[in-house]
Amino acid sequence: MNPDNFLYLSIIxxxxxxxxxxxxxxxxxxxxxxxxxxxxxxxxxxxFSRVHSEHDGAVIALLMIAxxxxxxxxxxxxxxxxYKNTKTIDSEAxxxxxxxxxxx
Amino acid sequence: MLENxxxxxxxxxxxxxxxGMISFRxxxxxxxxxxxxxxxxxxxxxxxxxxxxxxxxxxxxVGAVVVMSLLIIVSVNIKSxxxxxxxxxxxxxxxxxxxxxxxxxxxxxxxxxxxxxxxxVNEEFGSLKLMGVDLFSNxxxxxxxxxxxxxxxxxxGIVISKRSSNYExx
Numbered sequence: 001m002n003p004d005n006f007l008y009l010s011i012i013x014x015x016x017x018x019x020x021x022x023x024x025x026x027x028x029x030x031x032x033x034x035x036x037x038x039x040x041x042x043x044x045x046x047x048f049s050r051v052h053s054e055h056d057g058a059v060i061a062l063l064m065i066a067x068x069x070x071x072x073x074x075x076x077x078x079x080x081x082x083y084k085n086t087k088t089i090d091s092e093a094x095x096x097x098x099x100x101x102x103x104x
Numbered sequence: 105m106l107e108n109x110x111x112x113x114x115x116x117x118x119x120x121x122x123x124g125m126i127s128f129r130x131x132x133x134x135x136x137x138x139x140x141x142x143x144x145x146x147x148x149x150x151x152x153x154x155x156x157x158x159x160x161x162x163x164x165x166v167g168a169v170v171v172m173s174l175l176i177i178v179s180v181n182i183k184s185x186x187x188x189x190x191x192x193x194x195x196x197x198x199x200x201x202x203x204x205x206x207x208x209x210x211x212x213x214x215x216x217x218x219x220x221x222x223x224x225v226n227e228e229f230g231s232l233k234l235m236g237v238d239l240f241s242n243x244x245x246x247x248x249x250x251x252x253x254x255x256x257x258x259x260x261g262i263v264i265s266k267r268s269s270n271y272e273x274x
Binding site for chain 2: 013019022028039042056063067068069073
């Protein structure tokens with residue numbers, strides 16, 4: 001086992017998550033891409049924790065898992081709220097904060 | 105040798121699951137692919153000798169978060185014709201891949217230059233006891249802040265879903 005492989009893998013996962021956020025309009029997919037990026041950071045933390053034989057990185061990863069859970073609660077509540085009011089999960093439909101709203 | 109083959113099988117599941125997650129049109133299939141990827145990620149933690157992190161990943165990320173999102177997706181029940189129009193997806197995939205390839209190449213180069221090795225660790229490493237000792241001696245403040253964050257998220261989730269005012273969409 002080489003630590004480099006773990007780091008390469010986590011970079012690939014982070015890139016896939018970023019591609020998902022940029023290229024999809026479905027709110028659920030955007031949410032899961034954010035979670036994938038957070039999890040890939042977790043993998044980096046665990047790998048470096050193992051390389052240095054210390055527990056600190058793994059403890060940060062454990063706290064990150066709690067942050068992921070909090071993010072999931074808020075994001076899913078928001079998606080349900082937006083879907084109840086607009087009947088869509090297209091991210092381009094939500095433009096209340098956009099300055100272009102009056103133009104179109 | 106065995107560890108290497110396990111790593112590559114798990115990596116295959118991780119990358120395959122996440123590519124499936126961003127490319128399926130139906131949200132349910134995306135969520136199931138993501139479930140696969142998260143289970144493979146917990147296997148990675150087990151491979152790195154963190155038994156407690158493996159358990160926490162299975163319990164929280166797989167058992168709570170992904171299953172909750174599956175539940176929400178199923179209960180929202182979006183019809184196929186109401187899904188966002190993702191016709192340009194392949195073009196967008198290519199464009200965004202080109203957009204982020206420089207930073208990925210830079211990070212690959214940086215890792216290639218480093219010289220990291222896994223040291224041998226004893227059986228106790230990564231166990232619940234040692235993780236707990238470190239958590240409550242060095243990271244106690246962070247732990248308390250996270251508990252407040254979870255409380256705020258709990259209250260915020262309830263407040264958001266109770267609101268009745270209408271959101272105007274275009």
